[in-house]
Amino acid sequence: MxxxxxxxxxxxxxxxxxxxxxxxxxxxxxxxxxxxxxxxxxxxxxxxxxxxxxxxxxxxxxxxxxxxxxxxxxxxxxxxxxxxxxxxxxxxxxxxxxxxxxxxxxxxxxxxxxxxxxxxxxxxxxxxxxxxxxxxxxxxxxxxxxxxxxxxxxxxxxxxPLKSDGARYRVVNSRSHMNERTTAFIDSLRQKHPDLEIVQRGSSFKICMVASGEADIYPRFGPTMEWDTAAGHAIALAAGKHMVKADEQGDLAYNKENLLNPFFIVQ
Missing domain, CATH: 3.30.540.10 (Fructose-1,6-Bisphosphatase, subunit A, domain 1)
Structure with missing residues:
Protein backbone atom coordinates (compact mmCIF):
# COMPACT_ATOMS: atom_id res chain seq x y z
CA MET A 1 0.00 0.00 0.00
CA PRO A 161 -9.71 -7.73 -5.14
CA LEU A 162 -7.71 -10.85 -4.43
CA LYS A 163 -6.82 -13.21 -7.25
CA SER A 164 -9.70 -15.55 -8.02
CA ASP A 165 -9.21 -19.17 -7.08
CA GLY A 166 -11.17 -20.28 -10.15
CA ALA A 167 -13.95 -21.74 -8.04
CA ARG A 168 -17.59 -21.81 -9.06
CA TYR A 169 -19.63 -18.65 -9.52
CA ARG A 170 -20.50 -17.56 -6.00
CA VAL A 171 -23.62 -15.76 -4.87
CA VAL A 172 -23.56 -14.41 -1.33
CA ASN A 173 -26.84 -13.63 0.40
CA SER A 174 -28.25 -13.02 3.83
CA ARG A 175 -28.69 -15.67 6.48
CA SER A 176 -31.93 -14.09 7.69
CA HIS A 177 -33.41 -12.11 4.77
CA MET A 178 -33.97 -14.70 2.02
CA ASN A 179 -37.19 -14.08 0.09
CA GLU A 180 -38.99 -15.10 -3.10
CA ARG A 181 -37.47 -12.34 -5.23
CA THR A 182 -33.96 -13.26 -4.13
CA THR A 183 -34.65 -16.91 -4.91
CA ALA A 184 -35.97 -16.01 -8.37
CA PHE A 185 -32.92 -13.83 -9.06
CA ILE A 186 -30.54 -16.63 -8.06
CA ASP A 187 -32.50 -19.06 -10.25
CA SER A 188 -32.01 -16.70 -13.21
CA LEU A 189 -28.27 -16.62 -12.53
CA ARG A 190 -28.22 -20.40 -12.44
CA GLN A 191 -29.21 -20.46 -16.13
CA LYS A 192 -25.81 -18.95 -16.97
CA HIS A 193 -23.94 -20.61 -14.11
CA PRO A 194 -25.47 -24.08 -13.56
CA ASP A 195 -22.95 -24.97 -10.85
CA LEU A 196 -23.19 -21.70 -8.91
CA GLU A 197 -22.52 -21.80 -5.20
CA ILE A 198 -24.64 -19.98 -2.63
CA VAL A 199 -22.84 -18.61 0.41
CA GLN A 200 -24.88 -17.30 3.33
CA ARG A 201 -23.37 -14.66 5.56
CA GLY A 202 -24.57 -11.79 7.71
CA SER A 203 -24.05 -8.02 7.93
CA SER A 204 -21.93 -5.87 5.61
CA PHE A 205 -19.43 -8.72 5.41
CA LYS A 206 -21.36 -9.79 2.30
CA ILE A 207 -20.32 -6.63 0.46
CA CYS A 208 -16.72 -7.19 1.56
CA MET A 209 -16.81 -10.67 0.06
CA VAL A 210 -17.64 -9.23 -3.36
CA ALA A 211 -15.05 -6.47 -2.97
CA SER A 212 -12.38 -9.03 -2.10
CA GLY A 213 -13.33 -11.43 -4.89
CA GLU A 214 -14.50 -14.15 -2.49
CA ALA A 215 -17.98 -13.85 -4.04
CA ASP A 216 -19.10 -12.72 -7.50
CA ILE A 217 -22.41 -11.07 -6.69
CA TYR A 218 -24.61 -10.01 -3.79
CA PRO A 219 -28.26 -9.27 -4.60
CA ARG A 220 -30.29 -7.51 -1.93
CA PHE A 221 -34.06 -7.43 -2.37
CA GLY A 222 -34.92 -6.41 1.16
CA PRO A 223 -34.81 -3.30 3.33
CA THR A 224 -31.50 -1.77 4.39
CA MET A 225 -30.59 1.63 5.73
CA GLU A 226 -27.78 3.92 4.65
CA TRP A 227 -25.59 2.95 7.64
CA ASP A 228 -25.89 -0.71 6.62
CA THR A 229 -24.28 -0.12 3.22
CA ALA A 230 -22.26 3.12 3.13
CA ALA A 231 -18.93 1.67 4.31
CA GLY A 232 -19.25 -1.44 2.16
CA HIS A 233 -20.27 0.66 -0.83
CA ALA A 234 -17.11 2.76 -0.54
CA ILE A 235 -14.93 -0.35 -0.23
CA ALA A 236 -16.62 -2.02 -3.20
CA LEU A 237 -16.12 1.07 -5.38
CA ALA A 238 -12.51 1.37 -4.25
CA ALA A 239 -11.97 -2.27 -5.27
CA GLY A 240 -13.36 -1.59 -8.76
CA LYS A 241 -16.73 -3.23 -8.12
CA HIS A 242 -20.22 -1.82 -8.72
CA MET A 243 -23.15 -1.35 -6.36
CA VAL A 244 -26.26 -0.26 -8.20
CA LYS A 245 -29.99 -0.01 -7.71
CA ALA A 246 -31.65 -3.30 -8.61
CA ASP A 247 -34.69 -1.75 -10.31
CA GLU A 248 -33.69 1.56 -11.88
CA GLN A 249 -29.92 1.01 -12.07
CA GLY A 250 -27.74 3.97 -11.13
CA ASP A 251 -25.73 4.35 -7.94
CA LEU A 252 -27.12 4.47 -4.43
CA ALA A 253 -27.11 7.94 -2.89
CA TYR A 254 -26.52 8.90 0.72
CA ASN A 255 -27.63 11.55 3.17
CA LYS A 256 -31.11 11.39 1.65
CA GLU A 257 -34.17 12.69 3.48
CA ASN A 258 -35.40 9.10 3.71
CA LEU A 259 -32.45 7.01 4.87
CA LEU A 260 -33.97 3.77 3.54
CA ASN A 261 -32.00 2.27 0.63
CA PRO A 262 -33.53 0.96 -2.59
CA PHE A 263 -32.91 -2.71 -3.44
CA PHE A 264 -29.43 -3.14 -4.89
CA ILE A 265 -26.91 -5.50 -6.47
CA VAL A 266 -23.18 -5.62 -5.75
CA GLN A 267 -20.93 -7.23 -8.36
Missing part, protein backbone atom coordinates in the same frame (compact mmCIF):
# COMPACT_ATOMS: atom_id res chain seq x y z
CA UNK A 2 1.10 3.60 -0.53
CA UNK A 3 2.99 5.12 2.38
CA UNK A 4 1.25 8.45 1.81
CA UNK A 5 -2.46 8.17 2.50
CA UNK A 6 -4.74 10.37 0.38
CA UNK A 7 -6.81 11.29 3.43
CA UNK A 8 -5.69 11.43 7.07
CA UNK A 9 -9.29 10.67 8.07
CA UNK A 10 -8.74 7.08 6.99
CA UNK A 11 -6.32 6.37 9.82
CA UNK A 12 -8.77 7.82 12.32
CA UNK A 13 -11.61 5.70 10.93
CA UNK A 14 -9.48 2.54 11.02
CA UNK A 15 -8.36 3.14 14.60
CA UNK A 16 -11.93 3.91 15.64
CA UNK A 17 -13.33 0.74 14.08
CA UNK A 18 -10.70 -1.42 15.77
CA UNK A 19 -11.28 0.11 19.21
CA UNK A 20 -15.06 -0.25 18.83
CA UNK A 21 -14.64 -3.85 17.69
CA UNK A 22 -12.58 -4.73 20.75
CA UNK A 23 -15.25 -3.20 22.99
CA UNK A 24 -17.90 -5.30 21.25
CA UNK A 25 -15.81 -8.45 21.70
CA UNK A 26 -15.42 -7.74 25.39
CA UNK A 27 -19.20 -8.03 25.67
CA UNK A 28 -19.59 -10.86 23.15
CA UNK A 29 -17.07 -13.12 24.85
CA UNK A 30 -18.80 -12.88 28.22
CA UNK A 31 -22.21 -13.58 26.71
CA UNK A 32 -23.62 -11.23 29.31
CA UNK A 33 -25.49 -8.39 27.60
CA UNK A 34 -28.88 -6.75 27.71
CA UNK A 35 -31.32 -6.77 24.78
CA UNK A 36 -34.12 -4.32 24.14
CA UNK A 37 -36.41 -3.60 21.20
CA UNK A 38 -36.10 -0.39 19.19
CA UNK A 39 -39.08 1.45 17.71
CA UNK A 40 -38.89 -0.68 14.54
CA UNK A 41 -38.81 -3.81 16.74
CA UNK A 42 -35.23 -4.62 15.76
CA UNK A 43 -32.96 -5.64 18.65
CA UNK A 44 -30.55 -3.34 20.44
CA UNK A 45 -27.89 -4.67 22.81
CA UNK A 46 -25.60 -3.09 25.34
CA UNK A 47 -22.76 -3.81 22.88
CA UNK A 48 -24.45 -1.60 20.25
CA UNK A 49 -24.61 1.24 22.75
CA UNK A 50 -21.03 0.76 23.90
CA UNK A 51 -19.68 0.75 20.34
CA UNK A 52 -21.70 3.86 19.46
CA UNK A 53 -20.29 5.76 22.44
CA UNK A 54 -16.70 4.86 21.48
CA UNK A 55 -17.16 5.77 17.81
CA UNK A 56 -19.01 9.01 18.45
CA UNK A 57 -16.33 10.20 20.87
CA UNK A 58 -13.41 9.41 18.56
CA UNK A 59 -14.96 10.74 15.34
CA UNK A 60 -16.04 13.92 17.08
CA UNK A 61 -12.35 14.85 17.08
CA UNK A 62 -12.46 15.14 13.27
CA UNK A 63 -15.00 17.95 13.32
CA UNK A 64 -17.14 16.06 10.80
CA UNK A 65 -20.76 15.39 11.92
CA UNK A 66 -21.70 11.78 12.66
CA UNK A 67 -24.93 10.07 11.60
CA UNK A 68 -25.10 6.80 13.52
CA UNK A 69 -27.80 4.16 13.70
CA UNK A 70 -27.65 4.30 17.47
CA UNK A 71 -27.05 8.03 17.82
CA UNK A 72 -28.99 11.25 17.61
CA UNK A 73 -31.01 11.55 14.41
CA UNK A 74 -29.75 14.71 12.72
CA UNK A 75 -32.78 16.58 11.28
CA UNK A 76 -32.79 16.54 7.49
CA UNK A 77 -32.86 20.34 7.34
CA UNK A 78 -29.51 20.23 9.10
CA UNK A 79 -28.11 17.25 7.20
CA UNK A 80 -29.07 18.69 3.81
CA UNK A 81 -26.65 21.56 4.36
CA UNK A 82 -23.74 19.22 5.05
CA UNK A 83 -21.29 18.46 2.26
CA UNK A 84 -19.46 15.85 4.33
CA UNK A 85 -20.51 13.53 7.17
CA UNK A 86 -19.71 10.19 8.74
CA UNK A 87 -22.37 7.48 8.42
CA UNK A 88 -21.85 4.76 11.00
CA UNK A 89 -23.32 1.46 12.11
CA UNK A 90 -21.58 0.68 15.41
CA UNK A 91 -22.71 -2.95 15.31
CA UNK A 92 -24.08 -4.17 11.99
CA UNK A 93 -25.67 -7.57 12.37
CA UNK A 94 -27.08 -7.37 15.88
CA UNK A 95 -29.16 -10.50 15.24
CA UNK A 96 -25.96 -12.34 14.30
CA UNK A 97 -24.34 -11.01 17.47
CA UNK A 98 -27.21 -12.35 19.57
CA UNK A 99 -27.23 -15.74 17.80
CA UNK A 100 -23.42 -15.88 18.17
CA UNK A 101 -22.76 -16.63 14.50
CA UNK A 102 -19.85 -14.17 14.47
CA UNK A 103 -21.13 -12.43 11.33
CA UNK A 104 -21.29 -8.89 12.67
CA UNK A 105 -19.24 -5.83 11.79
CA UNK A 106 -18.34 -2.26 12.64
CA UNK A 107 -19.15 0.07 9.71
CA UNK A 108 -17.68 3.55 9.29
CA UNK A 109 -18.10 5.55 6.08
CA UNK A 110 -17.29 9.08 5.01
CA UNK A 111 -19.85 10.63 2.68
CA UNK A 112 -19.00 13.59 0.46
CA UNK A 113 -21.70 15.32 -1.59
CA UNK A 114 -24.00 12.31 -1.16
CA UNK A 115 -21.45 9.74 -2.30
CA UNK A 116 -19.34 7.29 -0.28
CA UNK A 117 -15.65 8.18 -0.56
CA UNK A 118 -14.09 6.26 2.32
CA UNK A 119 -15.12 3.05 4.04
CA UNK A 120 -13.86 0.94 6.93
CA UNK A 121 -15.37 -2.37 8.02
CA UNK A 122 -14.03 -4.45 10.89
CA UNK A 123 -15.11 -8.03 11.61
CA UNK A 124 -14.25 -8.48 15.30
CA UNK A 125 -14.65 -12.26 15.62
CA UNK A 126 -12.44 -12.91 12.57
CA UNK A 127 -10.13 -9.98 13.40
CA UNK A 128 -10.33 -8.94 9.73
CA UNK A 129 -10.29 -5.36 8.53
CA UNK A 130 -11.43 -3.99 5.17
CA UNK A 131 -10.89 -0.39 4.15
CA UNK A 132 -10.73 1.75 1.05
CA UNK A 133 -10.78 5.18 -0.48
CA UNK A 134 -12.56 5.54 -3.80
CA UNK A 135 -10.02 6.25 -6.49
CA UNK A 136 -7.12 5.01 -4.36
CA UNK A 137 -7.91 1.34 -3.76
CA UNK A 138 -9.36 -1.09 -1.25
CA UNK A 139 -7.43 -3.29 1.14
CA UNK A 140 -7.76 -6.16 3.59
CA UNK A 141 -5.82 -6.98 6.76
CA UNK A 142 -6.06 -10.31 8.56
CA UNK A 143 -5.10 -10.58 12.20
CA UNK A 144 -5.05 -6.89 13.03
CA UNK A 145 -4.20 -7.49 16.67
CA UNK A 146 -0.65 -8.57 15.81
CA UNK A 147 0.36 -5.07 14.70
CA UNK A 148 1.85 -2.53 17.10
CA UNK A 149 0.60 0.56 15.26
CA UNK A 150 -2.07 1.64 12.78
CA UNK A 151 0.65 2.74 10.38
CA UNK A 152 2.28 -0.71 10.41
CA UNK A 153 -1.09 -2.39 9.97
CA UNK A 154 -2.07 -0.29 6.97
CA UNK A 155 1.37 -0.53 5.35
CA UNK A 156 1.10 -4.33 5.17
CA UNK A 157 -2.50 -4.46 3.91
CA UNK A 158 -3.32 -6.59 0.87
CA UNK A 159 -4.91 -4.82 -2.08
CA UNK A 160 -8.34 -5.95 -3.26
Missing amino acids: KTELPDALLKIAVETALVAGKEILSVYETGNFSIEAKADKSPLTSADKLAHAVIAAKLEETGVPVLSEEGRAIPYAERAALTRLWIVDPLDGTKEFISRSGDFTVNIALIDEGQPVLGVIYVPVLDELFFGIVGDGAYKVEGTSRFKSIGELMATAIKL
